[in-house]
Amino acid sequence: MTPKTIIQVEKLTKRFGQFTAVDAISFDVKRGEIFGFLGANGAGKTTAIKMLIGLSRPTAGSGTVAGFDIGKQAEQIKNNIGYMSQKFSLYNDLTVAQNIRFFGGIYGLSTKKIKEKIQVILTELDLQSVAKKPVSALPLGWKQRLAFAVSMVHDPEIVFMDEPTGGVDPNVRRQFWENIYQAAAKGRTVFVTTHYMDEAEYCDRVSIMVDGKIEALDTPNNLKNQFNATSMDEVFLKLAR
């Protein structure tokens, strides 16, 4: 692994009995990259990610995430990555500040560090006025930005996101992607899984999984050229059908 690589995976495989869910996939993700991980339902996406974030042990193959071995150092990986899903990231009945404190505590930050983080996040997101409001009272766009900030409370080098903006207002979606671009511009890596192909268009590079294998991996623009398509949706359809 070079300092420029944050994820490196070699022939990663997961079998459940006779069924091969992930079939010897190899790829790498560069530091500061926004990487889209795509696939239809049942293509093996979720199984692959579970291995990357230390929740499932590979049957065969190897890989590192943030410098740690996915076969042997699952616990270290969990401590060094962020995770955000569109729906379940925050506790609705806790206040904004309490959510930050809670997740800071989960990741083992000191009380002093947590206090600092609360201030930094509230200031950066301009949320001071609602710090003591329950998260349920926030508009969706604010919630999403808070969830993103909270997923990075322990300063991970890489954040995994599960369908971050599917179905949301196009305006909210754009504000959110600007936040992602901003984080990436500062060197943070963002790993996005989604089956919304229009969301994939926002990524620097994307991989497409079909039946357990990675069938394509490139920038959205190159993939569109390669498959003679005008959108990622078309690329995906040509591959998955």
Added chain:
Amino acid sequence: MAAIVAEHISKSYNDVPALKDISFTVENGELFGLIGPDGAGKSTLFRILTTLLLADHGQGYVAGHHIVDEYKEIRKKVGYMPGRFSLYQDLSVAENLSFFATIFGTTIEENYNLVRDIYVQLEPFRDRPAGKLSGGMKQKLALCCALIHKPEVLFLDEPTTGVDAVSRVEFWDMLKKLKEKGIAILVSTPYMDEATRCNRIALIQKGKILSIDTPQQMVADLNKPLFAIRTRKIYQTLTVLRRAHFTYSALPFGEYIHLTTTQPYVASEIKAYVADNGIAVEEVLPVEATVEDVFLDLSKTVETQSQ
């Protein structure tokens, strides 16, 4: 009378308005799309039109019947597929279909021709519990169950949400065939790219309809020059563009930035302006708008007016 008529429908939950003065019509044999994000009020409107919820104000007619006074008639004549999967998870595929046929006083055989194309795809799984089907298969079964009593009007609330891209395309192909059989269809979706599959669409946001038209006309009516800009530094380029005197709006749009300008402009001048600010731009192209561009433009106009 049109298949669906909504006249000035409003609805609030406690003090929170969910729908504000909604009016539109759907003709027989028309595929009409209600396009808007989560929380726009789409499901509330579906429940009102399918007689499951009372509006605070306004009137509605479905298949020629009033939505309050003649709700029983409407329930016999419409098929409704709610946003949340609502079949019996522990009944098999065949049992679910048979159940829905029976409660509507018909049989699978009687209307089989209507569901045949869809049901043949489910046939291999006919004995599988509905709860164990894939997302795309669940939606196909739900559509069959909503069709088995041969409804005049079909209400589909976000049928493609959570369904992968391949199944989405198949689903829209099925709707097209149903429409050609004369069934009026009201379908909602948060995906702007699905708008072009509809005859006409209504864009809806925060309980208000922003516009109703054919998707083609709606796109043609965007009255601002639109450019797509490709650059490796999206965040920095957005910042530069938003300070430019010619910019009306600059928004990320996949791997491009979409720029609308306040007056006609030349692509090369835009490229030069960004380059003068130290950012290399790979291409600047005048492009045709998409429905999503229109949605963003209309919602920006609404916001400006309300300030």
